[in-house]
Amino acid sequence: MKDVVMHYCPGCTHGIAHRLVGEVIDELGIAAKTIGISPVGCAVFAYNYFNVDFQQAAHGRAPAVATGIKRVLPDRVVFSYQGDGDLASIGTAEIVHAAARGEKITVVFINNAVYGMTSGQMAPTTLLGQVTTTTPGGRDPSRAGYPIRIAEMLATLDGAAYIARVSLHNPANVARARRAILKAFKVQMLDLGFSLVEVLSICPTNWGLAPQASLKWVEEMMIPTFTLGELKSPAEVG
Amino acid sequence: MKGNEAVGEAAVRAGCRYFFGYPITPQNEIPEYMSRRLPAVGGVFLQAESEVAAINMVYGAAGAGARVMTSSSGPGISLKSEGISYIAAAELPCVIVNMVRGGPGLGSIQPAQSDYFQATKGGGHGDYRLVVLAPASVQEMVDLVMDAFDVADEYRNPVMIMGDGILGQMMEPVEFKERPFSAPREKPWATTGANGRAANLINSLYIDPEVLEKHNLHLAEKYRTISGKEVRYEVVDPGDSEYFLVAYGTTSRICRSVMQKARETGIRAGLIRPITLWPFPYKALEEATRRAKGFLTVEMSCGQMVEDVRLAVCGRAPVRFYGRTGGMIPQPQAILEQLVSLVEGGV
Ligand SMILES: Cc1ncc(C[n+]2csc(CCOP(=O)(O)OP(=O)(O)O)c2C)c(N)n1
Numbered sequence A: 001m002k003d004v005v006m007h008y009c010p011g012c013t014h015g016i017a018h019r020l021v022g023e024v025i026d027e028l029g030i031a032a033k034t035i036g037i038s039p040v041g042c043a044v045f046a047y048n049y050f051n052v053d054f055q056q057a058a059h060g061r062a063p064a065v066a067t068g069i070k071r072v073l074p075d076r077v078v079f080s081y082q083g084d085g086d087l088a089s090i091g092t093a094e095i096v097h098a099a100a101r102g103e104k105i106t107v108v109f110i111n112n113a114v115y116g117m118t119s120g121q122m123a124p125t126t127l128l129g130q131v132t133t134t135t136p137g138g139r140d141p142s143r144a145g146y147p148i149r150i151a152e153m154l155a156t157l158d159g160a161a162y163i164a165r166v167s168l169h170n171p172a173n174v175a176r177a178r179r180a181i182l183k184a185f186k187v188q189m190l191d192l193g194f195s196l197v198e199v200l201s202i203c204p205t206n207w208g209l210a211p212q213a214s215l216k217w218v219e220e221m222m223i224p225t226f227t228l229g230e231l232k233s234p235a236e237v238g
Numbered sequence B: 001m002k003g004n005e006a007v008g009e010a011a012v013r014a015g016c017r018y019f020f021g022y023p024i025t026p027q028n029e030i031p032e033y034m035s036r037r038l039p040a041v042g043g044v045f046l047q048a049e050s051e052v053a054a055i056n057m058v059y060g061a062a063g064a065g066a067r068v069m070t071s072s073s074g075p076g077i078s079l080k081s082e083g084i085s086y087i088a089a090a091e092l093p094c095v096i097v098n099m100v101r102g103g104p105g106l107g108s109i110q111p112a113q114s115d116y117f118q119a120t121k122g123g124g125h126g127d128y129r130l131v132v133l134a135p136a137s138v139q140e141m142v143d144l145v146m147d148a149f150d151v152a153d154e155y156r157n158p159v160m161i162m163g164d165g166i167l168g169q170m171m172e173p174v175e176f177k178e179r180p181f182s183a184p185r186e187k188p189w190a191t192t193g194a195n196g197r198a199a200n201l202i203n204s205l206y207i208d209p210e211v212l213e214k215h216n217l218h219l220a221e222k223y224r225t226i227s228g229k230e231v232r233y234e235v236v237d238p239g240d241s242e243y244f245l246v247a248y249g250t251t252s253r254i255c256r257s258v259m260q261k262a263r264e265t266g267i268r269a270g271l272i273r274p275i276t277l278w279p280f281p282y283k284a285l286e287e288a289t290r291r292a293k294g295f296l297t298v299e300m301s302c303g304q305m306v307e308d309v310r311l312a313v314c315g316r317a318p319v320r321f322y323g324r325t326g327g328m329i330p331q332p333q334a335i336l337e338q339l340v341s342l343v344e345g346g347v
């Protein structure tokens, strides 16, 4: 990681997720051969924080960009870092097909149930009843459909080797998240296929909640819809 | 060799080892050829889930330092426009082939030249330019595809080959000239893993308007350099021409025979054929205005390149347009009639 101040809002867990990815890259000793891809969304500036090569991708297209890099440089480690608007909305086709092809890339998927950067509109992951700037009366499934469970959906694909959902709402879960991200990178390094870790993250700014209350909201409101755990894990990485 | 296959072979011989594409008629023989040929030379062919994904794979591969190509036709190029804008902004070299079909919308699968605006005036958002090369034969397609990779690397800019359904499907003998094809260039800016050097970044985001303006001015300067150095055209002029046909690609072939026919009837006709559609050969046309009494622009569109011809001629002589569209091909007799009426004083 670079020694710079991050631009994220106070309390936002994007910073923790970055830190975990950085620690994993260092633990594996792969910084010299890692290429990251930043999304469109609050994490667009991820390249300012990781001291590794980076490409910035168009909204939702990071898995395709990652595919291009990895096919040219199969012995490097390629990861994308994407929000839920980026990955689960405009970029659904790219993520589904990268997983289906079994692209040997690692995706860190930040699910904060809203579009953060564009100021809190509904995301595909927005909970039923959740108030956002474009669901002012709460998300009504008859008008706005149902939340997408990306981890479950991708786990059905044969090309997906490792799929897990973790959360950052307390220290024990942060430790679990770190282990999952470590595994996801190992899966790529062992050439086993596509790996993705869905990370439940908070957006205090757009949820209109203090950071502490946001963490509680994840535990009480998000986890019942987005169950934590490993959905798919190859025997080789335990 | 068939035009589309020749495109594939030329790319491979130019050192292209990566191809990302999505099927669309009339260019399917390009990805099909690459799917057979690339694995045999240690390269990668990948059929993407969409044109959007294909061009973004190109972005990734080009950023990783590879010679990479994609191909499509009208509707597919529209989808690729998002990625092309990003590639131009991030200054990545790549080759994009458009075998133009009739549009707008789903249009037809017949040949057309109606993507001229899209290719030369933008297509995607923002201040950017593509180098656009318009071959008129299978041989020229081969030569220009090879040049395209060098031009792309030289300027770190996407280069488009603009053909059409006829050129793609046409069979003509080709010669693959042994060329000292530029050894893979050093690309110190590529994201290949930092490994000892400072981390590289490929990006098109400049949140500070002053910085973005600087970037745009840098791009504009690059486009000025390209305009100065890379203009290509052909003038067929026995030295006495009074009237010029202006056409590119397939229509230039038809106009070549019209020119002969016109001379048989006593009209001193010449032909100006832009090979680079951008940068456009404004000067060549401007020079022709010194003696020309009129220009007839012929296109397979409702009139797109004619706007650039008018800009170049700048009112110094009449500029007439004749075009067929929707996949129809202009017939020599009809073109000749237009020329005759231009000579007789109509504008
Ligand atoms: C093609 C395109 N459409 C829309 C946008 C505007 N946009 C920027 S960020 C964003 C939402 C990102 O939300 P998310 O991926 O959930 O990330 P977060 O900001 O919550 O971290 C949108 C819609 C864009 N940049 N490009």
Ligand code: SF4
Binding pocket: A007, A008, A009, A012, A013, A014, A042, A112, A116, A117, A202, A203, A204, A205, A206
């Ligand atoms: S808007 Fe939300 S997701 Fe974005 S930095 Fe702020 S708190 Fe984090």
